[in-house]
Amino acid sequence: MSMAAAVEIQLPGDRISKRNFDKLARFIYDYSGIKMPPTKLTMLEGRLRRRLRATNHSTFDDYCDFLFDHDGLAQEAVYLIDVVTTNKTDFFREAKHFDYLQTVALPAIANGGVRTIRTWSSACSTGAEPYTMAMVLAEFAESRNDVSYSVLATDLSTDVLQTARRGIYPEDLIAPVPRDLQRKYVLTAKQPGRREVRITPKLRSRVGFARMNLMDEKYPIGEAMNVIFCRNVLIYFDKQTQAGVLNRLCNCLAKGGYMFIGHSESITGFDLPLKQVSNTVFQRI
Incomplete structure (x- = not known):
């Protein structure tokens, strides 16, 4: 039995039909680049139920008719992408990257004559990555006195950007942040029992958040990033x-600038103006 036939059999009642699943998967891929194989069907159904409620549709068929036959995508696209994107994030995630940033990349950039180090978290999720970058940059700038910095943080999801701008997190999420940095850049809740923290206003002000789709043909970031x-x-x-x-x-x-990718990712086989300088760290040549 083919995969298509197996999926078709499992779709009675308020399930997503294969026809509508294929339409949704194609739209999600074209809009965001995210692959949505048939194995993601149940996940997609679970996440889309909130959009059915929000748009007052009682079945997936009604919702998909609204999207594809009544121009609903014009108003629903952003929300649809919000519910299907995965937003796993931690402070100092893949900590060796931040060690390299602090000890090798930033000194090399500053010693090369750059006075404002421009950085970009291109898939910032709820903000842990760009705030971690900002902490490292703030410490470096304080130690040098001859450099400043900026942090641009972008994501496709409006939901995560809203969370990131607030800078409020569960207390246990900042456990990886060194204690001395917590004291400088993290505020604890005043109310007893409220297990939340917030990034300090000063550090939040150094991070600029914006919505951006990496599938777009051009990235409007201004000057080149370091x-x-x-x-x-x-x-x-x-x-x-x-x-x-x-x-x-x-x-x-910028030439001489550094690109960091995830430890489970590879750029082998691509013709890019990059040389590898550390594990999943590359320099523009």
Whole structure:
């Protein structure tokens, strides 16, 4: 029995039909580059139920008719992408990257004459990555007194950007942040029993958040970046999409600048103006 037939049999009642699943998967891929194989059917159904409620549709068929036959995508696309994107994030995730940033990349950039180090978290999720970058940059700038920095943080999801701008997190999420940095850059809740923390206003003000789709043909970031983090994003794309994203990112990276990708990712086989300088760290040539 084919996979298509197996999926078709499992779709009675309020399940997503194969026809509508194929339409949704195609739209999600075209819009975001995220692959949605048949094995993701149950996950997609679970996540889309909130959109059915929000748009007052009682069945998946009604919702998909609204999307594809009544121009509903014009108003629903952003929300649809929000519910299907995965947003795993931690402070100081893949800590060796931040060690390299602090001890090798930033000194090399500053010693090369750069006075404002421009950095970009290109898939920032709920903000842990760009705030971690900002902590490392703030410490470096304080130690040098001759450099400043900026952090651009972008994501496709409006939901995660809203969370990131607030900078409020569960207390246990900041456990990886060194104690001395917690004291400088993290505020604890005043109310007893409220197990939340917030990034300090000063550090939050150094991070600029914006919505951006890595599938777009151009990235409107202004001047070239000295550091780009694009971690744990490429794994969701096929090879063709990866090639396009990586080439566009390289066009945004200054010569001598550094690109960081996730430890489970690889750029082997792509023709890019990058040389590997450490594990999953590359320099623009």
